[in-house]
Amino acid sequence: MAYLRNIAAPFRSLSARLLVLTLVFVMLAEVLIFVPSIAFFRLNYLANKVELAHLATLSLLASPDNMVSEELREELLFRVGARSVVLHGANSRLLILSENMPPAIDAEFYLANQSPLPLIEHAFMSLVVGPGRIIRIISPLENEPNSSLEVVIDEAPLIEAMYDYAWNIFWLSLIISTLTAILVYLSLHWLMVRPMRRLSESMIAFRRAPENVSTALIPSKRRDEIGVAERELEIMQTRLRSALKQKQHLVALGTAVTKISHDLRNILSTSQIVSDSLSEVKDPKVQKVVPRLMTSIDRAIDLCTQTLKYGRADEQVPRKERFLLEPLVNEVKTSVGLRENNGITWRNKIPSGLMLNADRDQFYRILLNLCRNAVQAMEGEGTVDIQALRAGSRILIRVGDTGPGLPAKAKQHLFEPFSGSARAGGTGLGLSIARELVVAHGGEITLERTGSSGTIFCIEIPD
Numbered sequence: 227m228a229y230l231r232n233i234a235a236p237f238r239s240l241s242a243r244l245l246v247l248t249l250v251f252v253m254l255a256e257v258l259i260f261v262p263s264i265a266f267f268r269l270n271y272l273a274n275k276v277e278l279a280h281l282a283t284l285s286l287l288a289s290p291d292n293m294v295s296e297e298l299r300e301e302l303l304f305r306v307g308a309r310s311v312v313l314h315g316a317n318s319r320l321l322i323l324s325e326n327m328p329p330a331i332d333a334e335f336y337l338a339n340q341s342p343l344p345l346i347e348h349a350f351m352s353l354v355v356g357p358g359r360i361i362r363i364i365s366p367l368e369n370e371p372n373s374s375l376e377v378v379i380d381e382a383p384l385i386e387a388m389y390d391y392a393w394n395i396f397w398l399s400l401i402i403s404t405l406t407a408i409l410v411y412l413s414l415h416w417l418m419v420r421p422m423r424r425l426s427e428s429m430i431a432f433r434r435a436p437e438n439v440s441t442a443l444i445p446s447k448r449r450d451e452i453g454v455a456e457r458e459l460e461i462m463q464t465r466l467r468s469a470l471k472q473k474q475h476l477v478a479l480g481t482a483v484t485k486i487s488h489d490l491r492n493i494l495s496t497s498q499i500v501s502d503s504l505s506e507v508k509d510p511k512v513q514k515v516v517p518r519l520m521t522s523i524d525r526a527i528d529l530c531t532q533t534l535k536y537g538r539a540d541e542q543v544p545r546k547e548r549f550l551l552e553p554l555v556n557e558v559k560t561s562v563g564l565r566e567n568n569g570i571t572w573r574n575k576i577p578s579g580l581m582l583n584a585d586r587d588q589f590y591r592i593l594l595n596l597c598r599n600a601v602q603a604m605e606g607e608g609t610v611d612i613q614a615l616r617a618g619s620r621i622l623i624r625v626g627d628t629g630p631g632l633p634a635k636a637k638q639h640l641f642e643p644f645s646g647s648a649r650a651g652g653t654g655l656g657l658s659i660a661r662e663l664v665v666a667h668g669g670e671i672t673l674e675r676t677g678s679s680g681t682i683f684c685i686e687i688p689d
């Protein structure tokens with residue numbers, strides 16, 4: 227299957243890395259064991275020599291005058307594997323066995339009460355210094371206080387034995403570590419790698435076709451972390467799948483609403499024309515109902531228009547141009563439907579030379595939404611106050627009013643489409659559209675202040 231390409235190649239896989247790591251770690255552990263064991267191997271070897279030498283001296287001490295024949299002396303030294311053996315009695319030095327020409331001693335070692343570190347050091351010195359040293363071993367005798375035995379030996383056979391021992395340990399370690407690594411590899415492969423691979427395969431399959439239920443992961447009954455991951459992944463996939471389905475339904479619904487709004491607006495436009503001509507009828511009854519009819523048709527058209535604009539989920543990308551802000555605000559004033567002397571003061575405090583670098587049409591809509599809300603909130607009395615200033619590389623525009631402030635519902639759902647309206651006939655789209663447009667300009671809109679003395683919205687966009 228093609229998606230298997232996303233699964234790690236064998237030599238980069240978790241199992242291959244684990245195999246190598248286990249090999250390395252077991253070898254490391256074996257090295258740690260090897261260091262003290264080679265030292266004790268040497269100690270045992272030397273103690274063994276002393277033991278043999280002691281036995282030889284005992285047979286000598288049993289003979290008359292402690293003297294033996296030349297052949298027997300040589301035979302004894304050969305059996306012990308020593309150049310000379312000297313027994314120190316409690317108060318005398320007794321030379322027992324020796325070659326005719328005593329050799330020069332290269333190093334001397336005491337066997338009693340050795341702590342591990344010097345033992346290790348001596349062992350490694352023996353290995354690196356090379357063959358050919360003549361060493362003297364001095365050891366106290368068991369059960370005979372104040373007496374000791376000195377044995378002079380060649381180090382070469384010792385070193386050879388040590389190398390043999392090291393090789394044996396090396397091969398043994400290699401076999402042990404390979405065996406352990408294979409066992410660890412197999413068990414980890416079984417316990418972790420296989421289920422992990424199943425998890426990642428399921429993730430990939432889900433990413434490719436989230437709605438395909440047949441690729442869903444069937445979690446095992448494991449109680450460990452992998453079991454938890456499997457179950458959580460399954461829950462996540464199920465939830466995502468249903469969220470996706472819901473979203474598809476919403477999209478379909480949105481399309482339907484948009485179509486309805488579009489056709490409804492056309493139908494309403496016709497009614498608008500009809501009611502326009504109705505207003506020419508002089509009948510007082512008709513004159514009384516026509517304005518209300520007109521207002522409700524206007525509202526209905528407005529609702530359709532807004533819904534349509536919102537339904538176009540991708541608002542056009544702002545086409546930026548430089549324009550003067552002050553005249554734009556004057557246009558907004560005309561559109562919010564302010565008549566002269568109706569109790570609302572319009573203060574356009576924009577500096578006359580201030581230029582904006584933005585989409586003029588979209589900015590018109592932003593300001594219109596904010597100003598219309600302000601005028602609607604003040605119910606015929608108050609002041610709309612529009613200011614702007616440049617702050618560094620950004621421009622701040624404040625739209626303030628002296629109205630009653632945002633109702634709780636509007637504050638809770640601030641900038642949320644369809645849910646923030648607290649006004650009869652409102653759609654709850656004005657603020658959310660304004661926000662969407664400001665954000666598309668790389669700016670931000672915030673509710674700076676709201677309360678019984680008025681409301682200020684602040685728009686901040688880059689220059």
Ligand SMILES: Nc1ncnc2c1ncn2[C@@H]1O[C@H](COP(=O)(O)OP(=O)(O)O)[C@@H](O)[C@H]1O
Nearest residue numbers: 599603631636647648649652653654655656657
């Ligand atoms: N300047 C304001 N003063 C008081 N209330 C406001 C102001 N601006 C908005 N609101 C409240 O926020 C709600 C949401 O506004 P908006 O998103 O424009 O939707 P709509 O105007 O369609 O209700 C309004 O219904 C209104 O109650």
Ligand SMILES: [Mg+2]
Nearest residue numbers: 595599656657
């Ligand atoms: Mg509004």
